[in-house]
Amino acid sequence: MALYVFLLSWKVNWLSFLTILMLVAGFIKYAERIWVMRLANCGPSTPSSRKPVAEPTIEEEALGLFKYFIDLFRNQKVIHARALSGHFDSTFHGWKVIEVELGYAYDAYYTKAPLFFTAWGFIFRFLSFTSIFSVSVLFHLKERQNHSVIDVIITYLLLAGAIFIEVYAAILLSASDWPWPEYEGLMELLQTKFAPIRKHCAKLITSNQRWSNSIGQLNLLSFALKDKSDQVGRGTPKLFANMRDWVFNQILSKLDRELEMLLYSNHKQVSPQLKDLVYNMFLEKLSSNTNKFSLEYGNYFPMGIGNVEIYERIMIWHIATDLCFYTDSGANDPINKLRREVSKDVSDYMMYIIVMYPFVLSTGNAIVSFENTCAKVEEKFQAKKLLTPRTANACAMLISEFENPPTKNLLLADSPLPLAFQVARTLNQMDEKWEILSKFWVENLAYVATLCQGNIHAQLLSKGGEFLTHVWFLLEHFDLTESFKKS
Known part of the structure; x- marks a missing residue:
């Protein structure tokens, strides 16, 4: 289409000849895009290794491991020795290597880095930039006086924007962990001299973090009760608090359900304590060499309850965790508090994962179950004439359910609430309940991570990355995925 328009408007003048240069730049852009998409579709190539060194950096170490595991993102099995699990000398080191490897995966699937760091990539970038820059200079010298002021201004803006995008893209790609190719002689000297300038420019326009290091948070009870106190913070003046409550209860409640879920979710940083707990539990699983969970969590259900879907299990224990959390501060034991x-x-x-990304589970209808459970919670509190209690108060009220255990066998029916009460009732009678709950959540986090296929994890990288993907990749390095697939 661009060529067709160009041919129709061809005139033997400077403007037409300048258009040819712009067509060259545009052709290079789309040729690069098609090339890297083709590479990703066929299995992206891994970056070339540098010369071996005595003490490799984290980036160099991650590069060596990444070559083993890149095929996982295409749902392919990899052959790797369990000895790789001893590759990490600390929790921090292990998570950092995983982070860099996932950065390589993002570059391979979503950027032009595999092409940019090649001889052809440098040639394409040079031709594209010089074409646009030459058009800018020649237009200023030969053509600007032949057109109206407004057309000249628009043309300058477009050319300046094109040059800015070229420079910005080059700096952004050069800030990647993707290794630069090996050169010798003059090129090696130039690359060494250019490295500090490149890193300084990259720091000015990019973050030092490779990912957000955060996890989404969505609480079922808070959503059902329209309680935003956890999201907006405490200490809000009464006038603004009342206004906030009115907005969330009267306006946002009438919005589309998915948008409402988004508004009632938030993010928080992944704590070092959480990373330590996950990492150490994986090491324990590795040493135990067992293919099952550490506890039979189904024993916390009453007799007659068989297997439940994974999303139902998560909702049951999610509500039970809230009931225990808001009625027990963890006493004075720092380990239990943690x-x-x-x-x-x-x-x-x-809960955030199964509601926002239900496709990772590959089974069941999590959204319908979530909405049914929210409706049951709303009905329960409407019956008590309490329309919008705070989540903490609601959990305290629900504790009364513990005092009257049902006489009949509980059935899952259309709501996990009765089973959640049963689990919370059982746990509240146990001193080690927080040890049990922490194990349950880490093991089920690993279980869901293994349910999610590699190509889905690759898609999550394009959304900023999920902690779930980091957990999955760490499991693959430890060769533990089969251990958590048998629930």
Whole structure:
């Protein structure tokens, strides 16, 4: 189409000849795009390794491991020795290597880095930039006086924008961990001299973080009760608090359900304590060499309840965790306090995953179950004439359910609430409940991570990355995916 328009408007003048240069730049852009999409579709090539060094950096170490595991994102099995699990000398080191490897995966699937860091990539970038820059200079010298002021201004703006995009893209790509190719002689000297300038420019326009290091949070009870106190913070003046409540209860409640879910979710940083707990539990699983969960969590259900879907299990234990969390501060035991906070964080994260990304489970209808459960919660509190209680108060009220256990066998029916009460009732009678809950959430986090296929994890990278993907990739390095697939 561009060529067709160009031929129709051809005139033997400078403007037409300048258009040819712009067509060259545009052709290079789309040729690069098609090339890298083709590479990703066929299996992206891994970056070339540098010369071996005595003490490799984290980036160099991650590059060596990434070559083993890149095919996982295409749902292919990889052959790797369990000895790779001893490759990490600390929790921090292990998570950092995983982070860099996923950065390589993002570059391979969503950027032009595999082409940019090649001889052809440098040639294409040079031709594209010089074409646009030459058009800018020649237009200023030969053509600007032949057109109206408004047309000249628009043309300058477009050319300036094109040059800016070229420079910005080059700096952004050069800030990647993707290794630069090996050169010798003059090119090696130039690359060495250019490296500090490149890194300084990259720091000015990019973040030092490779991903957000955050997890989404969505609480079922807070959503059902329209309680935004956890999201907006405490200490709000009464006038603004009342206005906030009116907005969320009267306006946002009438919005589309998916948008409403988005508004009632938030994000928080992944704590080092959570990473330590996950990492150490994986090491324990590795040493135990067992293919099952550490506890039979189905025993916390009453007799007669068989297997439940994974999203139903998460909702049951999510509500039970809330009931325990808001009625027990963890006493004065620092370990229990830590487990309590971690359990709450992972519980809300798992609810966020099954509601926002239900496709990762590859089974069941999580959204329908979530909405049915929210409706049951709303009905329960409407019956009590309490339309918008705070989540903490609601959990305290629901504790009364513990005092009257049902005489009949509980059935899942269309709501996990009765089973959640049963689990919370059982846990509240146990001193080690926070140890049990923390194990449950870490093991089910791993279980869901293995349910999610590699190509889905690759798609999540384009959305900023999920902690779930980091957990999955760490499991693959430990060769533990089969251990968590048998629930």
